Amino acid sequence: MSPSKRLRTTENEAEAATGSREKERGALDVSVTMPMYNASSWLDEGLQAILHQDFLGTMELSVFDDASTDDSRKVVEGWRERLEARGISVVISGHNSAQPRGVGYAKNKAITQSCGQYLCFQDADDVMLPQRVRLQYEASFLHPNTLIGCKVQRVPEGSTERYTRWINTISQDQLITQVYTSHGPTVVMPTWFCSRNWYLKVGPFDEGGKGVPEDLLFFYQSLRQGGSVARVDQCLLVYRYHEKATTHSVTEETIWKLRVDFLQERVLSQWESFTIWNAGKQGRKLYRSLSSTNQEKVKAFCDVDENKIQKGFYTYEESKQRPKPKIPVLHYKDASAPFIICVKLDMTGGVLEENLNSLLLKEGTDFYHFN
Template sequence: MQASGYPAAAAHGQASTPVQVSVILPVHDAELWLDECLGSVLQQDFEGSMELSIFNDASKDKSMTIIEKWKEKLEVSGILVVIGGHDSPSPRGVGYSKNQAIAQSSGSYLCFLDSDDVMMPQRVRLQHAAAVRHPTSVFTSNGPTVIMPTWFCSRAWFSHVGPFDEGGRGVPEDLLFFHEHLRKGGGLVRVDQILLLYRYHPGAATHSVLETTIWTHRVRFLEEWALPHWATFTIWNAGRQGRRLYRSLTAGSRCKVVAFCDVDENKIKKGFYCYEDSQERPKPRVPVLHFRAAQPPFVICVKLDLTGGAFEDNLRSLNLQEGRDFLHFS
């Protein structure tokens, strides 16, 4: 669906050769960031054919003026630019905008980008090379989290998994897509370089999604996708996050928790965690053990890169296999 005033979506039909990579860029009131963002598209060192597919989601600022300025620069350099959008009174959301940008694009591979982020020059080249080798995976770059603007995948795989949820503000469309990707057997490959600068600011779309919404989706998916394969498991972290996960589980999943594990001597010395708010009688009391005394599989509720490598060293020392013996939840 495309509103009047955005006729350029047909521009990709002018291409003399098939487009290899489409950069998917939803835009809403992004004038503060667009120059840097679009400049990073121009600086890509990818030698194949590339297009930029922009969908303007009812921007009221000068975003379209900036886009038109960059359109000429990009096309002179050989990057096709496809522009769609609508000028309704209200934006329709990130999921809708991504779907529209994908629909109007033609590349065999999709490179996702947010309008407030900046790509490193090697991003498209390295992720395209990885995607050719792994056709049913999504690709991220070096970092502790899987964030949407680092993703890269084939159009065929996106069509198999997608589209994005179009519920609009407050819906974690990227998380829902990723869960569906895993349900359908998709993999995750990390190109071990920094490929994107992620800009975290008060106006970012991510702030429209409540943390409790994301938490609930993640817990339910953990119970659907992973926990049915385990008769019992240990929660790695006897602190706030580990206890929160335990309390968030359904009663059936809580029964599978045989212990918490930690390195904090005070928590271990206490010996157990009692779920005081439980309606069960007697109230559940779960042992707290040192991680070396605990039994896998583990659901790990420890954030990565926060302990100077100590947690990562401890985990590696157990010689466990991710997916079989442990899963990262945080």
């Protein structure tokens, strides 16, 4: 089917209603896959948004209930007739074990039971805007083997303000260069859209359960497989923040180790030497986290703090080497590229960004952000 879908209107709803019959003949165009656990308070808003998608291809909703103890499955079943009347097939399954098996497991199950050629990932607590499926479907034709994202509206307004600004403002190039930052995937998981073939090549999601960053693991594996990242530069999702979100179960140390390993694999393995920009806590932590081979590549730390610079060196006290490694600490203007930047973005009133710009460096060649 052509990527240039028409908008859904009252006159052509009958055409869209052929969706369930299309499923009998073969694969659908798009499966909206939704893992679900105790989401009843959010489902009505999210399901109505799926109902109002203006995409005219064949479409289904595939829900897997990960042992909910509320009436989540009943709520979804209550929408079946309305969704199917609009040509959106509905597949619902789940399990009733004593404990949920985790979001990675539920995502894999929702995908396995679906049949769309493309997958639109949808969290049960988020709300998609009417044009989401159509625009991301169109983008997927232009960007094969790619995780497609979009801009988001964060609710409640003002929650995770820096993170939301980062999601919505990084450039297409930075979707690739900033994959090592602590924010995680540069296109956030609730906005993902990709072909089923690409999921099958990269996946499945890690099913380790609570505390496992299955989205970041999949994201990095996608890049390892030669995949790319792209974003529809429109807000297509209302992205909800709340304390019960599964992301809160993942520890910072788990994410840190994954990021360090990926940085060493993709960047540091290609460099003969480099400078760590930050002689403070985060820079020293990165140094200590590196392999001995990559520690030897660190030619200096750099900073703007005169106290750190005046000390002259950072001594790696935990090292078993004798004498212990002593790494010079320089002013950033006296240091040389390439750099790993261990200063948080958007936290210094623009000072970090101005300093970087003054050196006329190219992100992705002369430096990468790690924090």
